[in-house]
Amino acid sequence: MIVYPDVKQSAVESGRVKLPKIGWVKMKMSRPLPVGEACRKGLGFILKQIRVVKRASGYFVMLTYQLGVQVPDVPFSGHPLGVDIGLDKYLATSDGELVSRPRFFNALHRELKLLQRRLKHKKKGSSNWLKLQRKIARVHQRINDTRKDWHFKLASTFMR
Numbered sequence: 456m457i458v459y460p461d462v463k464q465s466a467v468e469s470g471r472v473k474l475p476k477i478g479w480v481k482m483k484m485s486r487p488l489p490v491g492e493a494c495r496k497g498l499g500f501i502l503k504q505i506r507v508v509k510r511a512s513g514y515f516v517m518l519t520y521q522l523g524v525q526v527p528d529v530p531f532s533g534h535p536l537g538v539d540i541g542l543d544k545y546l547a548t549s550d551g552e553l554v555s556r557p558r559f560f561n562a563l564h565r566e567l568k569l570l571q572r573r574l575k576h577k578k579k580g581s582s583n584w585l586k587l588q589r590k591i592a593r594v595h596q597r598i599n600d601t602r603k604d605w606h607f608k609l610a611s612t613f614m615r
Contacts, residue, residue, distance in 0.1 A: 456506060456507065456508050456509070457506070457507040458504060458505075458506050459474065459475055459504060459505040459506075459507075460503075460504045461504075462475070462502055462503075462504065462505050463502075464501070464502055466502065466505065467488060467502060467505075467518060469484065469488065470482065470483075470484060472505065472516055472518075474505065474507070480516075482516050489520055489522075499522075500520040500521065500522050501520065501521045501522075501523075502518065502519075502520055503519045503520065503521050504518075504519045505517070505518055505519075506519070510596060511589065511592035511593045511595065511596040512593060512596060536548055536549055536550065536613060537549030538613075544556065545557070546609070548613070554609065557602070557605050559598050559601045559602045559605070560598055563594055563597060563598050566594055567591065567594050567595070567598075570587060570590055570591050570594065571591060573587060574587045574588070574591065
């Protein structure tokens with residue numbers, strides 16, 4: 456991971472980003488740049504930092520913006536909920552709801568086992584060994600992404 460903590464406001468344009476010591480780099484935007492009414496009034500978004508992260512599926516650029524708006528305190532509302540995380544069941548709530556443990560690793564375990572078995576017969580450092588290493592890394596990333604997605608979805612069901 457590379458972090459650029461002090462960047463110019465003109466470092467990001469639509470479809471490209473200027474990284475210090477590297478120059479302009481093309482990127483695919485997952486969402487539009489923050490512009491709008493707040494920017495016109497002088498309350499705009501300020502680019503604070505750029506992070507470049509390498510994952511198994513490629514490089515990702517994360518842009519951190521700051522907006523000078525005060526968020527009001529919201530009083531607590533709704534039903535209080537107690538949560539217990541266990542070994543047999545993943546989650547038990549004070550309302551009596553039980554959530555069983557997901558088995559993301561078990562679902563992709565067969566594919567991972569096959570790839571790792573093939574890897575042990577390759578010569579370490581060869582191009583075929585490297586290709587197989589990348590495939591294994593992508594399977595691990597898929598397990599991680601599905602697990603993270605499930606946790607976010609589980610948290611959002613209890614927020615309602």
